[in-house]
Amino acid sequence: MPVTSREVHLIARPVGEPEPTDFSLVETALPDPGDGQILVRNDWLSVDPYMRGRMNDVKSYVPPFRLGAPMDGGAVGTVIASNAANVPVGATVLHFRGWRDHAVLDASAAQVVDTAIAPARTYLGALGMVGLTAYAGLKEVAPVKEGDVVFVSGAAGAVGIVAARVARHLGAVRVIGSAGGPEKARRVVEEFGYDAAIDYRAGDLGGQLAAAAPDGIDVYFDNVGGDHLQAALDALNTFGRVALCGAISQYNATEPVPGPTNLFLAVGKRLTLRGFIVGDHQHLAAEYARLAASWLRDGTLRTQETIVDGLDNAVDAFLGLLRGANTGKMLIRLGDT
Numbered sequence: 001m002p003v004t005s006r007e008v009h010l011i012a013r014p015v016g017e018p019e020p021t022d023f024s025l026v027e028t029a030l031p032d033p034g035d036g037q038i039l040v041r042n043d044w045l046s047v048d049p050y051m052r053g054r055m056n057d058v059k060s061y062v063p064p065f066r067l068g069a070p071m072d073g074g075a076v077g078t079v080i081a082s083n084a085a086n087v088p089v090g091a092t093v094l095h096f097r098g099w100r101d102h103a104v105l106d107a108s109a110a111q112v113v114d115t116a117i118a119p120a121r122t123y124l125g126a127l128g129m130v131g132l133t134a135y136a137g138l139k140e141v142a143p144v145k146e147g148d149v150v151f152v153s154g155a156a157g158a159v160g161i162v163a164a165r166v167a168r169h170l171g172a173v174r175v176i177g178s179a180g181g182p183e184k185a186r187r188v189v190e191e192f193g194y195d196a197a198i199d200y201r202a203g204d205l206g207g208q209l210a211a212a213a214p215d216g217i218d219v220y221f222d223n224v225g226g227d228h229l230q231a232a233l234d235a236l237n238t239f240g241r242v243a244l245c246g247a248i249s250q251y252n253a254t255e256p257v258p259g260p261t262n263l264f265l266a267v268g269k270r271l272t273l274r275g276f277i278v279g280d281h282q283h284l285a286a287e288y289a290r291l292a293a294s295w296l297r298d299g300t301l302r303t304q305e306t307i308v309d310g311l312d313n314a315v316d317a318f319l320g321l322l323r324g325a326n327t328g329k330m331l332i333r334l335g336d337t
């Protein structure tokens, strides 16, 4: 019996901050699953900052979204019909046909997840790509050593919350996080395991960082770019390391953004600045999954999500993510899971 799916299409390429009119909710009749395929009812959808980049028609590490076609992204759902022996009806699967409520896909493109370890939605956050990003950044890209002082921007976000736990695991003695607003700054310290927080919206980022790290920082995990990278370059100690993970302060920029004016400090301080994409670090996935499962079990890694209900509100959730409406992983819940 064919199923009708509702899916979010990109219908115009945003200039600056995306507008709700750049998107459209479209109904599509799905084919029955063919050989080796499954039909999935999505229960949770992920919205992520990198999706903003895919809305531009530019060459990047991931192709742009096509206009007038469904967007994709991370999702977890329940298999409701299967023509694949290894993925039975009822299984919970992680896959990439997000931004819609149902999907037909090859079973080989879906990963069955173990909901005994953590609720299904956790595989879109701390147990998934998000968590691995924090781990890869601090383990390999800007390796944290015993005794390091670590600074993380976007500290109350999905990656940032995991980064604090990872930094500690790798031996950091002090972990400083920056976030927008006093409430997030409070939670960064009281709930997410940071030693000190900076509210970047309160101004004087450099002064706040110097006060939080009087002996400088050894590692900077950059989710934000711009003023945060500038402040970190000032604060970094000799042979410091920077993991360039994201630059969310620039994703809606309509003009070229000037680089940090103090990049020359990298020479005298012998700094290493390295960009990375989590997909290049899959070899760490099993190791990270084991660690994350144990941290979730012993309570030293807290999952934190901001949940928005319904596909009709998916675009609002994405727009909110870019403005800081989330604490922890921004998720869309479909149905009453």
Ligand SMILES: NC(=O)c1ccc[n+]([C@@H]2O[C@H](COP(=O)([O-])OP(=O)(O)OC[C@H]3O[C@@H](n4cnc5c(N)ncnc54)[C@H](OP(=O)(O)O)[C@@H]3O)[C@@H](O)[C@H]2O)c1
Binding pocket: 048, 049, 050, 129, 130, 133, 154, 155, 156, 157, 158, 159, 160, 178, 179, 180, 181, 184, 223, 224, 244, 245, 246, 247, 248, 249, 250, 276, 277, 278, 279, 321, 322, 323, 324, 325, 326, 327, 328, 329, 330
């Ligand atoms: N390299 C990779 O492979 C990879 C993989 C995943 C994610 N990322 C990057 O990692 C970063 C975090 O991603 P996430 O999924 O964990 O998102 P997130 O941090 O959960 O959500 C985005 C956060 O960005 C902050 N923000 C927005 N505008 C800002 C600005 N102008 N200045 C400072 N902060 C701003 C907001 O928090 P506040 O309220 O604190 O401002 C917002 O909550 C993003 O840059 C993303 O692109 C990279």
